[in-house]
Amino acid sequence: MNLLVQTLVAGLLLGGVYALIAVGLNLIFGVVKIINFAHGELVMIAMYATFWMWTAWSLSPYISIFIITPLMFGFGVLLQRFILQPMQNSSPTIKIFVTLGLSVLLQNLALVLFGGQYRSTTFPWAEQNFSVLGVTATYGRITAFLVAIALVIALFYLMKKTLTGKVLRALAEDRETAGLIGIPVKKYYLVAMGLGTAMAAIAGVLIGPFQSVFPLAGAHFTLLAFVVVVLGGLGNMAGSLIGGLFLGAVETLAGTYIDPALQQVAVFAVFIIVLLVRPQGIFGGSARNAEVGLK
Amino acid sequence: MLQVKNISAYYGDAQALENVSLAVSESGVVALLGPNAAGKSTTLRVISGILPAASGSVTFNGEDITTASPQERVELGLVHVPEGRKLFGTLSVEDNLLLGGYCGRKDRKTGSRLERVYERFPKLKERRNQDAGLLSGGEQQMVAVGRGLMAQPKVLMIDEMSLGLAPLIVKQMFSLVQEIALEGVCVLIVEQHVQNALAVSHHGFIIESGVTRVAGTAQELMESALVRESYLGH
Amino acid sequence: ASSSSSDSIKIGAFFPVSGSLALLGEESWRGVQIATDLRNAAGGVADKSIEMVFADVPDVNAATSEARRLASDSDINLAVGSYSSGLSLAASEVFARGGSTFVELGAVSEAITDRDYENVFRFNPAAGSFTKLQMRFITEHLAEELGKPVSELNVILAHEDSAYGQSVAENAVIDAAEAGLVNFSLEPYNAKSTDLSSTVLRLKAKAPDIVIAVSYAADAILLGRQIRDNGLQLGAFIGTGGGHSLKGFHDALGEAADGVYDVDFTQIHVNEEFTPGITEFTAAYEERYDSLPASGHALANFTGANLLFDILEETNGSDDPEEFRQAAQNFKLEIGTTSSGWGFSLNENNQNELADVYVMQWNGDQLETVWPEQAAIRAPLPATPFGV
Amino acid sequence: MKKKSLIWTLGLVAAAGLVPVFTSDQYILHVCVMILIYVGVTVAWNILAFGGILSLGHAAFFGIGSYTVAILYVKMDVNPWLGILAAMVTAALGSLLLAVPLLRLRGPFFALATLAFAESLRLIAIYAVPLTNGSVGITTPPTQGFALISFSSREPYYYIVLAMALIAIGISIWIYYSKMGYHLRASASDDEAVRALGVRTPRLKLAALVISAALTGAFGAFAAMYLFVIDPETNFSTPLYSIQPALNGIIGGMGTVAGPIVGAIVMTPLGEWLRTTFSGTTQGLNFVIYGVALIIIVRVMPGGIVSGMKKLYRRFRPENRSDGTAPDASGPIQPEQELANSEGGRS
């Protein structure tokens, strides 16, 4: 029983990380319509930044996050402005390959700059254990989890209630018409990409204290984040949260009770099965909605 | 107020406009007519800035806006309601309207503008929270025009305004256009209902194969042999 | 037919310096470079200078491709490599089938020398050496220290599932049985996992006395951290080279890493009398790269490259495969005579039988050799792994 | 146009056939073999692309093919030629596992499902040690001979894979210009509309998937014999056999007949060249350059090399420029085609 509870807790905490990474991706995928295969690399960059700020200036991740996040927002804006925007009119497939190129580039740039070493941000507070009834978790993971939830709520509010959110949703649907009615499309794409990148950055900083960083540290997250986004429903931030938690739980449960070597297989299997049952994702709207939204 | 001089335009390598000129004044309805593929929609696209003019000029209130962005033009009051309505289907009716008012959002009068649109289209008020994509064609056209009005246009260009609308609605749309024009807006309509269109407009232009062929008052056009022959079929 | 030009010997060198194996691939290549430069500075081999022709082999396809490229160079009849078992299997296969010589200096999978290729050699210890030493250490030292008879010790080997982990695990099963560890089991996990909660929870459920781990870098750190976070108490924890030798492992875990054992290629904190030449190596490394070696791989490759040069000295600089094989078969060195402490004597599979690994223990940020005695700089200390 | 392209094609085939006459450099031949393997896989991948279906999981079929031939040969002593045929069958059967996703998911969603599918197979190949030897993989025995598809020099491999690639290209051209090609291309544009016209698209897409998978399996099997080491990390490698063929196809011109061929011919040597040129300098630099090159190529020629070249060509022949007609659609080279007809791929 305790094993089950502990497994579930571990899974949900892990799922929080997935959700955190996935919401940013969701924004980019949903609005800018780019399958960003470099999303994991954005996380990786933030992890390096966290590490260096901690090692060089002893800046705690929970402080440096306020520096890194805006910087990464800017980085996202630059990426959009100089790499993605000129491609905006190309077919989605073409754009995929630009981001793939970007991912190869960033991974290897990190290798060129920092070498293959594994670096860890060892922030003691984050490593302390919090334990209730024999179930334990570190502060670092709990923080990441809570921030994920807060962020998703914030983003949900942003998309549904604010003008910016409505504009982003309109862009997601039909960018040409949005431009026609006077919305500065390019500016909002910069915003969306910047926000998405900032989300990735927040994720990177928060996992810094418990995940080592190396050039390929982010690569693994990209596919998982896509799985989460698709499961949760495109453009659905709450869906990403729940999808992330769900997958985290599936992964650890499968690992503990089936075989750790097969835990990823279980995740992918669940992904494909869910898609078959509900192609629009668990929390996607009605089929009609999904169709309109994804045109 | 809006003056289009000798524009030409291309889609890739294919020329769509060769030499189109037109001018509209402060208010009233102006009809832009022509057979299929003449370049009417293309002309509107050039005017609203989504398609660049290869040559020629577009001026608005004396200002040359040939290279201005669509946003700048909307801010100036040049608003385009595209063919096929092009609503944001997953957004509610109200959100669609609000986005139409994006450019004027800073004056904080969006609320009252919204109310006026609802007054004009009470049906939309009923459906304000419904996803626009689920409306019927006629309702969608209302939202499209309403969205255009939200931008407080000085010139409102409506492409294929009555396409796919029930006769009842078509009638409503035509009288609506007249009403809008009475409020000091110039409405430029592209229409296939030539007779109805000329009946409500005071001016008209006929484009054929990317060239302005005829320009004149509605009356003149109604009486011209060309129009009777090629558009009215009698 | 050797066609090396009279004044230099060209040797192919395959290491992954990009991609996921880049870290230790680069370390291994550094070891070879240092050996080459030192030897050339000292006059080369049989009055010829050594020229390493390098090829980056991030994955197996690249390894095959590069092996073909170098093998088709008529001046290259001999190659070294490759750090990773998978890459080695591919590159050596190309060389062996082409009739040229391949000398492995760092990869451990038994399969490399088990294929009975006449011209494929391994100078470094194989997976079996790791597991044999681990079992010996458990039966001869830890059992007593933990106060349990060998037959009652609960030992689990957690391993990543790449060729390296798999190969070690296969040997461990055999060696554990031989050593009388009846209570021995395996826990495989995926090398690219970003979370090892499940593995740790399973371990916890099985309450082992000793955990042996076969890990690369990221997973070694992750496993350590999650053991600590879950409060999994162990009598001893033994790494198997790879990630557990890296300085980054200690950096990430800090004091919690102290007391963790690790069986690996010789590291720099070792009885220097047993490893003649190691100080020169360390000095040369520090001078070139401005830091200490990240793990034992640089040294192992350094030692291996020097052995290779010594054998080439015997053939008078000829890299003819047949001559090389004869010379290598006849070449013998006592244990304790090389910079890694290894001796040299090839078995019928061309595996160097006198290459071995040692037990080390983390202490501060040093990985100190503690067992067996002739290599040790201190005795193994009892400790609570990961601070729990 | 038709005649001209026929002459071109014959010329190219003849040139390809003559490569070993001009060089016996084993490395160059090796690169040529790799190019042809990629031509084959990309052409196979592209059959789905005709139907607007983006697969990022062809490594699955490639790996199934490799493992089929290797397991049959090494563990059951089945002749590798038969093994290649068996590989086509197993890859085709394996592709049926994707049948339901294929029919239910669209655009990027199917692509992601294929990606996950191939990753799963890789993990399963690692896990199923008794069958696959796990990560250690399978090495084919060195015994040589035509019957065993094992030779000491590259030439025979080259001719075998050249023949296979030509067959694959032939099949792909045949499909493109047959009923199936028209229906696939129409389905790429609007699946619902094409069904309303009487085309049974589920069957059609499934056929494309199975053919594509079987061909990919054949090349996977050949590659297994050629590279003799078969392991999950390589033979089910997403970058090598899922992404790269897609990349070749897109860079060449997705959904066109010539595009994937051109793409594979350009991209394979580029990667080789970068690696050999920059290896030994700064680690990873070659991939940095590769990444940059990729971004630039895709940006400069978003429709792929083939249509990029056509545009250039037309630019230099102004008399062709504004006659308003589309390029002749009956030639083997098609005007640029996009996978999804709209933004972001519809779901």
Place this chain on the structure above:
Amino acid sequence: MTNATILKVEGVSKRFGGVQAVSDVSLTLQHGEIVGLIGANGAGKTSFFNLISGMHYPDAGSVAFAGGDITRLDPASRARRGIGRTFQVVRPFTGMTVAENVMVPLLVNDSSVRRARLRAMELLDELSIADLAKKPAEGLTLAQRKRVEVARALATGPKLLLLDEVLAGLNSREVIDVLPFIKKVRDRGVSILMIEHLVSAVMEVSDRMMVLDRGSVLVHGLPADVVSDPRVIAAYLGEED
């Protein structure tokens, strides 16, 4: 069902979420008959077409065609049995030329690409768009695309043709040119069901007309009767001014 009956729809209903798009609609169509379908926007006309062509399945009711029940048949099989349709929002196959667009349905029953090409040209000629044959379909104007749509539907060799607002976007002159063509198609033995808002045009070609209102049949009868029916005037046509 008599021999001359080609289509028999009985009591079909369809609901989308909160909207009852079609409710209990029945219609019988005889061989060689043209029936005009009119109704306000959102009345359910297109949805009714979708039920006949198989894009959607009815929640209740049945559809029989040429003597067999097809209520559960998929769209492709219905097309093969002889139901051709156009889409209100035209859907040309992009990336293909106009001729190739028309070849797609022709290749369903005939594998010869050459024959299909010839036949496609004939059809395009009939619709007077032969000059567009080699143009990419995406570069056409709306009206041109509508014609391609009709050509494509005809190319399926239909016994029943469902035309969804194919006259929309044409001016009066062009409409006058097209109407005889529709009659000609009918004279070849094709039954036609057409949705159109251009009442004068539908009246001219239709044998009967049916008016839908909020999903249900409002009036069904001879064209002259239908357009003078006060309910139709109130709900659809509006008072004459």
